[in-house]
Amino acid sequence: xxxxxxxxxxxxxxxxxxxxxxxxxxxxxxxxxxxxxxxxxxxxxxxxxxxxxxxxxxxxxxxxxxxxxxxxxxxxxxxxxxxxxxxxxxxxxxxxxxxxxxxxxxxxxxxxxxxxxxxxxxxxxxxxxxxxxxxxxxxxxxxxxxxxxxxxxxxxxxxxxxxxxxxxxxxxxxxxxxxxxxxxxxxxxxxxxxxxxxxxxxxxxxxxxxxxxxxxxxxxxxxxxxxxxxxxxxxxx
Numbered sequence: 001x002x003x004x005x006x007x008x009x010x011x012x013x014x015x016x017x018x019x020x021x022x023x024x025x026x027x028x029x030x031x032x033x034x035x036x037x038x039x040x041x042x043x044x045x046x047x048x049x050x051x052x053x054x055x056x057x058x059x060x061x062x063x064x065x066x067x068x069x070x071x072x073x074x075x076x077x078x079x080x081x082x083x084x085x086x087x088x089x090x091x092x093x094x095x096x097x098x099x100x101x102x103x104x105x106x107x108x109x110x111x112x113x114x115x116x117x118x119x120x121x122x123x124x125x126x127x128x129x130x131x132x133x134x135x136x137x138x139x140x141x142x143x144x145x146x147x148x149x150x151x152x153x154x155x156x157x158x159x160x161x162x163x164x165x166x167x168x169x170x171x172x173x174x175x176x177x178x179x180x181x182x183x184x185x186x187x188x189x190x191x192x193x194x195x196x197x198x199x200x201x202x203x204x205x206x207x208x209x210x211x212x213x214x215x216x217x218x219x220x221x222x223x224x225x226x227x228x229x230x231x232x233x234x235x236x237x
Contacts, residue, residue: 058139082149086155087159090137094164097133106122113174133168134169
């Protein structure tokens with residue numbers, strides 16, 4: 001997401017983070033731990049134990065996104081539960097986030113429609129970029145299943161959500177003049193590999209044929225060369 005929701009009805013991005021009450025609880029626990037005898041304190045922290053590794057940036061962002069979505073459901077009128085959430089509600093959530101976007105999306109009547117670098121500012125609205133929404137849905141889809149949701153009922157993987165994201169991508173590509181193209185995977189050229197094998201096999205055959213009439217030693221050498229060529233051809237395949 002480009003920014004975080006604000007206001008009375010906006011989801012709180014910091015929900016779930018440690019607040020003053022959590023800090024107070026931690027301070028009380030630290031004081032109680034400090035008042036224990038030294039030998040008891042050492043028993044609570046055995047040697048060789050290491051603190052848990054902090055969550056990655058992706059995991060932290062996923063947790064914030066999930067808490068923001070839950071807060072959105074809570075503030076929804078009427079309030080929604082996660083069990084009743086559908087793909088339509090997810091699309092509604094994405095449209096709600098557009099008010100916090102920072103990406104200029106030109107409307108059809110704008111003179112800068114389709115220009116990747118407008119020469120002057122305009123009054124077209126700011127929206128969430130397609131890439132941000134696509135990444136957000138990916139994180140929420142994973143968080144839904146990590147929190148006990150079934151994959152077959154995951155609203156973030158609904159067909160309607162995929163269609164909406166595709167429409168946003170195509171619309172922003174036209175409005176901003178920046179096409180979104182998927183990177184094509186490079187596949188090995190099977191025809192070139194087959195031709196190489198044929199050339200190597202032909203070379204092995206000519207080598208074995210050139211030793212005709214040279215005696216048993218030459219025939220053995222030619223056979224060994226042909227076997228080596230065949231092995232090389234098999235490796236190439």
